[in-house]
Amino acid sequence: MAIIPFYKPTLRRKDMDAVLQTMVDERIGPGERKNLFLKEFCDRIGFAHGVALRTVIDAMICGLKILNLPEGSRIGTGVLAPSYYEDVVRSLGYELLLGDIDKEHGCLSQAEADRLVQEEGCKALLLHEPVCQIPFGVDYKELGVPVMEDISQSIGSSFEERNAGSWGDLVVCSFEEDGVVSCGGGAALVFNEKEHKTAATELLSNTGSHVELPDMNAALGLIQLAALDEHLHRRRELYSLYTKSLMKTHHRLFGIGHIDFEPNGYGFCTTLDSKAEDVIAFAKKYEVSAKRTFADSLASHHQEAFETYPVALPAFHRSISLPIYPFLSQSDLQVILKVIAHLP
Amino acid sequence: MAIIPFYKPTLRRKDMDAVLQTMVDERIGPGERKNLFLKEFCDRIGFAHGVALRTVIDAMICGLKILNLPEGSRIGTGVLAPSYYEDVVRSLGYELLLGDIDKEHGCLSQAEADRLVQEEGCKALLLHEPVCQIPFGVDYKELGVPVMEDISQSIGSSFEERNAGSWGDLVVCSFEEDGVVSCGGGAALVFNEKEHKTAATELLSNTGSHVELPDMNAALGLIQLAALDEHLHRRRELYSLYTKSLMKTHHRLFGIGHIDFEPNGYGFCTTLDSKAEDVIAFAKKYEVSAKRTFADSLASHHQEAFETYPVALPAFHRSISLPIYPFLSQSDLQVILKVIAHLP
Numbered sequence: 001m002a003i004i005p006f007y008k009p010t011l012r013r014k015d016m017d018a019v020l021q022t023m024v025d026e027r028i029g030p031g032e033r034k035n036l037f038l039k040e041f042c043d044r045i046g047f048a049h050g051v052a053l054r055t056v057i058d059a060m061i062c063g064l065k066i067l068n069l070p071e072g073s074r075i076g077t078g079v080l081a082p083s084y085y086e087d088v089v090r091s092l093g094y095e096l097l098l099g100d101i102d103k104e105h106g107c108l109s110q111a112e113a114d115r116l117v118q119e120e121g122c123k124a125l126l127l128h129e130p131v132c133q134i135p136f137g138v139d140y141k142e143l144g145v146p147v148m149e150d151i152s153q154s155i156g157s158s159f160e161e162r163n164a165g166s167w168g169d170l171v172v173c174s175f176e177e178d179g180v181v182s183c184g185g186g187a188a189l190v191f192n193e194k195e196h197k198t199a200a201t202e203l204l205s206n207t208g209s210h211v212e213l214p215d216m217n218a219a220l221g222l223i224q225l226a227a228l229d230e231h232l233h234r235r236r237e238l239y240s241l242y243t244k245s246l247m248k249t250h251h252r253l254f255g256i257g258h259i260d261f262e263p264n265g266y267g268f269c270t271t272l273d274s275k276a277e278d279v280i281a282f283a284k285k286y287e288v289s290a291k292r293t294f295a296d297s298l299a300s301h302h303q304e305a306f307e308t309y310p311v312a313l314p315a316f317h318r319s320i321s322l323p324i325y326p327f328l329s330q331s332d333l334q335v336i337l338k339v340i341a342h343l344p
Numbered sequence: 345m346a347i348i349p350f351y352k353p354t355l356r357r358k359d360m361d362a363v364l365q366t367m368v369d370e371r372i373g374p375g376e377r378k379n380l381f382l383k384e385f386c387d388r389i390g391f392a393h394g395v396a397l398r399t400v401i402d403a404m405i406c407g408l409k410i411l412n413l414p415e416g417s418r419i420g421t422g423v424l425a426p427s428y429y430e431d432v433v434r435s436l437g438y439e440l441l442l443g444d445i446d447k448e449h450g451c452l453s454q455a456e457a458d459r460l461v462q463e464e465g466c467k468a469l470l471l472h473e474p475v476c477q478i479p480f481g482v483d484y485k486e487l488g489v490p491v492m493e494d495i496s497q498s499i500g501s502s503f504e505e506r507n508a509g510s511w512g513d514l515v516v517c518s519f520e521e522d523g524v525v526s527c528g529g530g531a532a533l534v535f536n537e538k539e540h541k542t543a544a545t546e547l548l549s550n551t552g553s554h555v556e557l558p559d560m561n562a563a564l565g566l567i568q569l570a571a572l573d574e575h576l577h578r579r580r581e582l583y584s585l586y587t588k589s590l591m592k593t594h595h596r597l598f599g600i601g602h603i604d605f606e607p608n609g610y611g612f613c614t615t616l617d618s619k620a621e622d623v624i625a626f627a628k629k630y631e632v633s634a635k636r637t638f639a640d641s642l643a644s645h646h647q648e649a650f651e652t653y654p655v656a657l658p659a660f661h662r663s664i665s666l667p668i669y670p671f672l673s674q675s676d677l678q679v680i681l682k683v684i685a686h687l688p
Contacts, residue, residue: 008370016367019560023355023363026671028528028564029521054398054529055555083550091435174554177373184372185398185558206427206640210518211399214529216363216561220372296550327370 004335006289007178010224010231010326018219030212037218040225041173041188045151045165049197050190051204052213052221056152056174059187060088063148063170064124066191066199069094073123076116078108079312080297081128081150089126097122098298100309106255107135109311117143127167129154131293131321132239132263133255134164141169148172152187155180156232156264159256164264170196175217180231180266181224183217234326235265238333242268242324245340254293254319268324269293270343276320279343283322288339293319348679350633351522354568354575354670362563374556381562384569385517385532389495389509393541394534395548396557396565400496400518403531404432407492407514408468410535410543413438417467420460422452423656424641425472425494433470441466442642444653450599451479453655461487471511473498475637475665476583476607477599478508485513492516496531499524500576500608503600508608514540519561524575524610525568527561578670579609582677586612586668589684598637598663612668613637614687620664623687627666632683637663 022028038052053059064075075089079098089096097120099112107129108116116122125140127149136159140147149168157164165171170191175183191197204211213221224231243253254269272279276292283290294300299309299316306313322336366372382396397403408419419433423442433440441464443456451473452460460466469484471493480503484491493512501508509515514535519527535541548555557565568575590597598613616623620636627634638644643653643660650657666680 009372011367011370011372016364019367020360020364022528023360026352026355027521028353028355028526030529055402055551057551057554058399084554087550176554177371177558182372184366184560185374185554206431207399207401210401210428210520210529214521214561216528216564217558220560 003287004332008325008327009182015223018223022216022219028216029214031215033215034213034218037221047190048192052188056187059172059189063189066196067146069123075124076122077126079299079309080294101312103311105135106130106133110138113140131267131269132157153266158262160260183221186213186217238324239263239265245337248341249343267321269321272318283339286339290320293321347631348676352669352671353526359567362567366560366563372560375559377559378557378562381565391534392536396532400531403516403533407533410540411490413467419468420466421470423643423653424638445656447655449479450474450477454482457484475611475613476501497610502606504604527565530557530561582668583607583609589681592685593687611665613665616662630683634664637665
């Protein structure tokens with residue numbers, strides 16, 4: 001039996017045909033399909049304008065630049081955000097400050113957001129929403145600084161009708177191979193303000209055609225967006241099955257457990273009582289890939305700071321994720337459910 | 345009759361199959377094909393190491409970063425280089441200084457390179473090789489500062505066995521839709537120094553998987569590289585036919601006219617005696633796209649500086665390019681040859 005891969009893009013005949021068509025049409029670079037993809041994404045997330053770029057790094061840098069923050073500004077984020085947030089913020093000469101997460105939803109906690117803005121003087125917040133989670137009950141925007149919400153792992157998640165993408169003044173989303181929506185690679189940044197649109201256009205005036213998403217990749221994204229609801233449906237089904245299996249153990253689901261939460265099923269993450277390495281080895285014995293969820297997060301540079309990040313650090317050390325994607329076969333699914341139900 | 349497009353990527357069944365296969369294999373993000381493409385590119389250009397990224401902007405930034413230049417360094421380049429060179433250099437806090445081009449080959453002249461390094465104190469040179477050209481007879485490396493050579497428009501060009509890519513300590517190449525080698529979008533940076541490899545690896549440690557070329561795009565690049573010699577052969581044939589047609593007029597070919605020059609046929613550029621706009625309109629009358637070759641170059645910000653850039657500025661104002669690519673039909677070719685022979 002081959003090992004069940006950790007993730008798989010959801011690619012059907014339609015996806016392949018769309019990419020193929022860009023080559024038949026000899027339109028593979030950034031063009032009309034890029035524009036169309038961006039429009040569909042804007043409509044889906046509920047924003048008016050945006051840019052579709054090749055990397056989430058560029059998208060975040062673009063987002064921060066159009067905010068026109070003072071030189072050397074402090075920027076706040078949660079400590080479970082990806083390490084590359086540091087690269088983004090530093091490349092602009094800003095300083096990244098970290099806050100602890102909320103136990104309920106795994107995103108930056110309200111109290112920590114308050115501290116970062118009011119005490120530490122952060123001029124903007126980068127809101128990372130880890131594995132399906134959204135910060136229900138929090139309103140960062142009230143703090144009066146711009147919020148850039150990263151829905152790469154939460155696109156499609158909702159809680160009582162409030163969707164991922166509704167917490168930010170700007171929203172960024174990456175479309176990597178492991179994403180719920182994939183372009184093979186790429187990202188979008190969306191916003192509503194006219195002045196942001198003007199600033200983004202100005203910013204890309206020289207580089208545009210070299211950094212915007214190629215049509216070859218956008219064509220894939222278009223089909224992925226069109227199939228998103230179907231994919232979300234399946235991912236949620238799986239998430240729900242996994243959750244039930246997990247209830248047979250003493251382990252806890254990471255993040256929101258509320259019945260009104262509709263996760264996007266980007267990932268399935270549990271925070272263990274036991275050592276992550278042992279559980280990963282256990283899963284591997286049954287040919288199931290498992291990974292430490294937050295190994296590449298900013299917390300990796302603060303591994304011992306339990307007093308500063310009392311909620312995030314245990315999650316950092318002891319959270320693992322298991323494979324979850326629409327293309328899991330029925331037999332794979334049974335194996336994974338069994339592994340979850342018996343996690344040591 | 346439809347207008348003959350300005351460029352067309354050279355996409356055959358093989359290219360399509362290769363891209364399709366990445367989707368069938370569910371390996372569309374940066375992975376093995378990216379590595380393979382990079383290796384093939386390194387071998388072709390004659391370098392040991394490198395990175396394959398999604399944008400030429402990132403590739404150039406990576407190149408400058410691994411050179412580890414002093415803060416606020418001055419960087420020299422030719423005034424016909426693309427405008428985005430300014431974005432690249434500024435994003436790192438460096439200052440871009442411009443030099444005039446050589447009348448013979450259109451690249452930065454030896455005298456101007458000397459001035460930029462010895463008088464102006466430039467700590468590195470960015471060598472742009474416009475439309476097929478290579479700087480034969482010049483050796484920038486003797487000046488003792490690192491040279492980053494951009495072969496996006498010259499890959500495959502050679503003069504007496506010396507190839508594009510042999511003038512730089514580092515070489516960068518973009519693979520856009522209009523390139524001789526296309527990935528739909530993307531770029532590579534290659535180098536020989538071990539320490540550059542270490543620096544590049546360190547630089548990409550957090551961001552790597554988000555900025556490296558997706559396999560979907562790399563798969564296309566692999567086939568394009570495999571077919572490169574065949575494409576170069578056809579492009580050179582066309583270039584030679586165009587050149588002969590141009591000799592029936594009083595217009596001059598841009599750059600090297602020497603018989604030992606093997607252009608890559610990326611573009612066909614002539615510097616006019618007449619107004620560019622008139623000639624573009626003339627070509628359009630016969631359904632042939634034509635464009636001002638250097639409209640987007642750095643010279644666009646110095647349009648009146650004829651005394652500072654006596655060679656480049658006439659080229660900036662009065663150079664036009666005509667369609668040249670392997671997929672030109674025989675009838676299109678005849679029309680273009682006729683238009684060239686009668687350029688007003």
